[in-house]
Amino acid sequence: MRSIFHHFVAAATFAVASLTPALAAELPVVRKAPEINITTIDGKQVTAADLKGKVVVVDFWATWCGPCVAEIPGYVALQKKYGKDGLVIVGVSVDRGSIDKVKKFVAKNGMNYAITMGEDGVLAEAFGGFDAIPTTFLIDRQGNIRHQKTGSMEHEEYEALVKQLL
Template sequence: MFSVTTKHTAFAAALFCLGLLAGPAQAQPPLGPEMADFTPIQPPRPAPETGFTDESGKSLALADLRGTVLLVNLWATWCAPCVEEMPALDALQAKLGGRGFQVLAVSTDRGGAKQVRPFYEKHGLKKLAIYLDPKTALTRALGAKGLPTSILIDRDGNMVGQLVGAAAWDSPDAIALIRYYMDKPVPASLQRAAAD
C-alpha cells in the first residue's frame, strides 16, 4: 500500500511526464481588439518562392528578404478597403521599418508603377516602397481570396498569420503583434548566413 506522500510523488511524476510528452506550450502572439481578425497559421508554413517586382521592374522574391519580419499586404488602387488602410501601413513602416521589419505593399494593379506612383503621390504615402504583382502570381501563391490581404512572415521565411480585410496597422495592438515576432531570437541558420 502506498503512503500519501508516495501517492502524491507518483501523481506529480506522472503529470511531469505527461507535460514532457506534450512538449512545451507554444506562446501565442498578442491579439488585442484591433487585431481580432488576425489568424495565426499553425503550424507556420514556408512562404512561396514566387516572384514580384519593385517599382523599377527588378525581380524579387520573399526569400531575398529572409532575416527580416515582413508584413506582405496585397492591395489595389481600385479596392476601397485597401485605400482606407494604406495610410496606416505607411505609418507602420515609418515607425518600425528598417529595424528588422518591413511592410511590403504589393499592388495587383495591371497598370503597374504607372498606376501606383500617382496613387502614392495623391495619398501622401512616403515610407512605403512600391512593389508590383500585376499578373497576381504572388497573390495566388499566397492563397489570397480577396483584397486587401496581409500575411505576416517571420525572419525564417515562414508565414505565421494572416488578416483578410482592412486593419489599423498603426494601432498599438498591431505594433505589439509585429514586435512579438521581431523580438523572437534570430534562428541559428540566419546568424550563420550573416557571419559568412
C-alpha cells in the same frame, strides 16, 4: 454628462488595451512563405536574400479598394517606426493597366515601402491564392507565415502582431 463621457472613454481605453495582448498571443505557424523575388515599381530588385532574417508584411491591395486605401497610413507608420528594427513591408498592387497610375497613387499617399505590380496573379498564387483584397500576410524572421488576413485590420491590431515578431 462629462463624468459619463470620461467613464466611457476610460472603459473604451481599457477594452482596447486588454484586447491588444490577446491579439499578440503566440502566433502559430500557418505555413512556409514562398520565396519573394520582385521588381518594385521604381525598378529596384527585392530578393528572398534581402528579406532573410526580416519580419515581412506582404499586402495585396489596389488603388480602387477603399479598405485597402484606409490601411495605407498604418503601413506607412509601421515602416517608419519599425523599419530600423527589421520590418519590411511589401505592397502588391493588383491594379490592372498602367503602372503610372500606381506610381502616382504611391507618391500622393507617401507610401514609404516597396510596391510591386501583381496583376498577373503569380505572387498571389504563390501565397495560396485568395478571393478578396486587402489580403495581408505576416512573415517571421525564419520565413514562416504567422498571420493571414483577408479584409482590413486596424493599425493598432496589426502593430501588436508585428511587434511580437520583431
